[in-house]
Amino acid sequence: MLRRLLRTWFPHPLLSLTLLMIWLLLNNSLGLGNLLLGTVLALTLSRLTANFWPERPHILKPLKLLRYLVQLFFDILIANLQVAVLILGPRKRLRPTFVELPLELTDPFAITVLASVISLTPGTVSADVIPAAEATSTTAKASGQTGDPPGNPSGAILLVHSLDASDPAALLQQLKQRYEAPLLEIFR
Amino acid sequence: MIIELLVSAFILIGATFALIGSIGLLRLPDFYTRLHGPTKATTLGISGMLIASGLYFSTGSHDATSLHEILVLLFLFITAPVSAHLLVKAALHRRVYSVAKRPQVLARGQRAQAAVKEREHR
Numbered sequence: 001m002l003r004r005l006l007r008t009w010f011p012h013p014l015l016s017l018t019l020l021m022i023w024l025l026l027n028n029s030l031g032l033g034n035l036l037l038g039t040v041l042a043l044t045l046s047r048l049t050a051n052f053w054p055e056r057p058h059i060l061k062p063l064k065l066l067r068y069l070v071q072l073f074f075d076i077l078i079a080n081l082q083v084a085v086l087i088l089g090p091r092k093r094l095r096p097t098f099v100e101l102p103l104e105l106t107d108p109f110a111i112t113v114l115a116s117v118i119s120l121t122p123g124t125v126s127a128d129v130i131p132a133a134e135a136t137s138t139t140a141k142a143s144g145q146t147g148d149p150p151g152n153p154s155g156a157i158l159l160v161h162s163l164d165a166s167d168p169a170a171l172l173q174q175l176k177q178r179y180e181a182p183l184l185e186i187f188r
Numbered sequence: 189m190i191i192e193l194l195v196s197a198f199i200l201i202g203a204t205f206a207l208i209g210s211i212g213l214l215r216l217p218d219f220y221t222r223l224h225g226p227t228k229a230t231t232l233g234i235s236g237m238l239i240a241s242g243l244y245f246s247t248g249s250h251d252a253t254s255l256h257e258i259l260v261l262l263f264l265f266i267t268a269p270v271s272a273h274l275l276v277k278a279a280l281h282r283r284v285y286s287v288a289k290r291p292q293v294l295a296r297g298q299r300a301q302a303a304v305k306e307r308e309h310r
Contacts, residue, residue: 025259028252080205080232087212087225096221098291119269122228125220126269127276130293159291161276163216163224 009043011050014057016042057109061186068182075121075178083122086164097165098127099172101158104180110187111158117179118160124175128159191247195240202236209233218287219279227272230264 010016023038024030059065086094105111115126132155165171205228212225238257245254279286280294 022259022262025255028255076231080228083212083224083228084205084208087208087215091215091217094217094221094287096218096286096288098288100291100293115273116266116269119227119272120231120265122231123224125223125227125272125276127220127273127280127291128294157293159280159293161220161223161288163221 009047012046012053012056014059015049015053016046019045055109057107058187064182065186068186071178072117072121079122083163086123094164095166097162097168097171099160099162099165099168099175101160101172101175101180103129103156103158104176104184105187107187110183111156113187114180114183115158118158118175121179123163124171125161126158127161130157130159132156191243195244198236198240198243200236202233202238202240204233205236206233219284220276220286220288223272223275227268230268234264235261 019042020038023041024034027034027038103111103114105114111129115129118124118126160175162168162171209225209228209230212228213222216222216225238261242254242257246252280291283290
């Protein structure tokens with residue numbers, strides 16, 4: 001009973017907390033009035049928009065998420081320099097490629113995070129998410145395999161466009177290890 | 189004095205990366221690669237500007253720490269990948285010319301589409 005009550009009135013505690021933080025940052029103050037108004041807004045807004053968020057994201061390891069974000073920050077910095085060199089260098093050297101990343105993640109929120117992270121790191125832009133139903137038969141045919149590749153329970157594919165990939169397999173490996181593997185542990 | 193130097197340095201860094209992003213937009217060969225220029229400019233280019241802004245408005249005669257920049261960065265980092273994603277998706281759908289080989293995964297969806305078209309034709 002209490003649980004159901006909590007669920008109806010506080011459907012998304014994380015969202016509410018984020019909204020409150022955003023409100024306080026917007027006002028640039030920690031006054032009591034702002035705290036109260038922010039809390040009211042955060043609770044009503046998350047309640048009103050609850051229908052748009054049928055499921056809560058489950059963050060299992062918040063500390064790991066923090067470390068992931070810090071690592072991402074430095075990656076963005078380094079990759080920016082690499083892309084700057086690519087852009088200013090000779091055009092003929094570029095090898096733009098589409099790579100297909102078989103997704104191990106199944107949670108839609110986690111997939112969204114992965115796609116955004118890939119787009120934010122310079123040199124790669126996530127192009128499309130192809131659901132399992134459309135993906136499996138063609139990839140199996142294309143690569144001469146039968147059945148699902150191992151470690152791809154959802155069967156979905158994230159299509160990534162890379163500005164310069166002379167070795168698509170290495171790029172895939174890097175994306176999977178650096179960005180997808182931590183997300184698998186962080187989200188359920 | 190030191191703050192002013194730091195602020196100018198960050199503005200210059202930000203402006204440089206914004207410029208490189210624009211040069212990318214101009215020079216790169218096709219739609220998909222051109223998209224890389226601006227999405228990159230928003231990350232480091234804007235970050236540099238925002239750090240400069242935060243520094244400037246938090247020191248000197250300004251009394252409070254300025255934290256609006258964090259919000260700008262947050263909103264930008266959430267929206268930029270989404271718009272880039274939709275642009276690529278639309279371009280793939282419309283078969284915009286691409287230097288990179290068109291991904292094979294998309295083939296099946298198109299065959300289905302072609303079948304539908306054929307049926308309509310009859």
